[in-house]
Amino acid sequence: MFQLTDQPIDPRALCDAVRDPAAGGFASFEGWVRNHHQGRDVTSLEYEAFPALAQKEGNRILAKISSQHDIVAASCTHRTGHLQLGDIAICVVVSAAHRDAAFDACRDIIDSIKSTVPIWKKEHYTDGSASWVKCHACSDHALHHNH
Amino acid sequence: MGSDKSELILRDGLTQKQRGVALLNCVCDEVFISTCEDAGEPNTIADAFGPIGPLGAIASAQKADPDSAWLILACDLPLLEKEQLEILIENRSNSHDATYFSSASDCLPEPLCAIWEPTSAKAVQSAIAKSKQCPRSVLIQLNGHALPSPGLWPLANTNTEADLIEIRARLDQSSTVKNITVSYFAQLRELTGTNSEPLQTDSVTPAGLFEEIRAKYQLPLKRKGMMVAVNGDFTDWSHPLSEDEEVVFIPPVAGG
Numbered sequence: 001m002f003q004l005t006d007q008p009i010d011p012r013a014l015c016d017a018v019r020d021p022a023a024g025g026f027a028s029f030e031g032w033v034r035n036h037h038q039g040r041d042v043t044s045l046e047y048e049a050f051p052a053l054a055q056k057e058g059n060r061i062l063a064k065i066s067s068q069h070d071i072v073a074a075s076c077t078h079r080t081g082h083l084q085l086g087d088i089a090i091c092v093v094v095s096a097a098h099r100d101a102a103f104d105a106c107r108d109i110i111d112s113i114k115s116t117v118p119i120w121k122k123e124h125y126t127d128g129s130a131s132w133v134k135c136h137a138c139s140d141h142a143l144h145h146n147h
Numbered sequence: 148m149g150s151d152k153s154e155l156i157l158r159d160g161l162t163q164k165q166r167g168v169a170l171l172n173c174v175c176d177e178v179f180i181s182t183c184e185d186a187g188e189p190n191t192i193a194d195a196f197g198p199i200g201p202l203g204a205i206a207s208a209q210k211a212d213p214d215s216a217w218l219i220l221a222c223d224l225p226l227l228e229k230e231q232l233e234i235l236i237e238n239r240s241n242s243h244d245a246t247y248f249s250s251a252s253d254c255l256p257e258p259l260c261a262i263w264e265p266t267s268a269k270a271v272q273s274a275i276a277k278s279k280q281c282p283r284s285v286l287i288q289l290n291g292h293a294l295p296s297p298g299l300w301p302l303a304n305t306n307t308e309a310d311l312i313e314i315r316a317r318l319d320q321s322s323t324v325k326n327i328t329v330s331y332f333a334q335l336r337e338l339t340g341t342n343s344e345p346l347q348t349d350s351v352t353p354a355g356l357f358e359e360i361r362a363k364y365q366l367p368l369k370r371k372g373m374m375v376a377v378n379g380d381f382t383d384w385s386h387p388l389s390e391d392e393e394v395v396f397i398p399p400v401a402g403g
Contacts, residue, residue, distance in 0.1 A: 031403045050330075110403060
């Protein structure tokens with residue numbers, strides 16, 4: 001399941017959500033707020049979503065990728081609001097019988113979410129300025145987006 | 148669009164190319180068609196600088212006749228009327244390098260319905276020599292005479308399927324006024340200063356509606372690279388808009 005939250009993400013709770021007796025492996029990805037982007041010093045990040053469609057698209061991605069890999073369960077939470085350095089912005093968790101499927105599915109999920117889920121981020125810099133991040137890889141993708 | 152825009156027939160039973168020539172014949176002494184290759188046909192000017200697009204065509208015309216001012220016209224402006232060409236000519240300033248309309252959406256020069264004076268040739272040549280092929284960038288650098296925008300539609304072109312649908316609806320006057328709600332997130336919310344607004348529009352697709360909004364707020368965003376959602380899910384730019392629909396324009400996303 002895909003969730004949006006404005007509260008700090010608890011990766012342990014997400015891990016427990018995909019725990020299963022049939023799963024022999026677990027892979028996760030956490031995206032953290034880092035202090036630099038394209039040579040500029042970043043102090044914090046603000047995330048904003050188009051909630052209804054982010055939810056729908058996030059769940060579509062999880063369903064699609066779950067059907068493409070031999071996994072037991074997958075879940076993802078994305079945080080919105082004003083995040084500080086080191087905060088977890090996104091956490092993807094996957095459990096599977098074997099490790100290959102868990103790693104592959106986890107990677108596919110984060111890549112897909114970054115390219116089509118309507119969430120945007122605004123970077124705040126040490127000089128007090130701020131700007132919305134343009135994701136060029138994503139804009140290339142959008143040209144071929146086909147729902 | 149994968150087909151030759153100049154051969155499209157959208158009005159008066161003429162191809163876009165034929166209609167452009169007919170319009171220009173009303174206001175110019177001589178009319179020439181820019182072509183990729185020299186087919187030996189009269190009143191054509193073959194690209195002398197290779198297949199580099201409209202700036203190469205402008206340079207080729209200036210090379211063919213360096214002493215004349217050239218009224219350059221794109222072949223795909225189906226909603227353009229003779230009136231706009233008359234305005235351009237009446238307001239021509241030959242003490243400037245060019246006379247052009249400002250764009251309705253971003254106030255920048257419209258290079259392909261503009262008069263390029265002989266004094267613009269140096270900048271055109273220099274841009275080509277540096278492999279820069281954007282006619283608009285050349286006009287921005289020049290000492291140009293800017294005329295107020297003739298509005299969003301007279302200079303609308305037919306680059307995408309959605310553009311064509313929008314233009315056809317205006318030509319056959321089949322579009323009706325609809326009440327649409329547009330919601331904005333992130334940078335669009337900041338640029339427009341609102342979360343959501345009701346709008347009356349006679350656009351028939353989200354593409355037309357976006358052009359209206361771009362002009363209204365002078366948004367520094369282009370449709371290329373963006374997505375659009377109607378009633379809470381992604382759709383195509385050529386989606387037929389209906390009364391009471393909710394539209395969200397989605398600039399490149401950046402989650403994670």
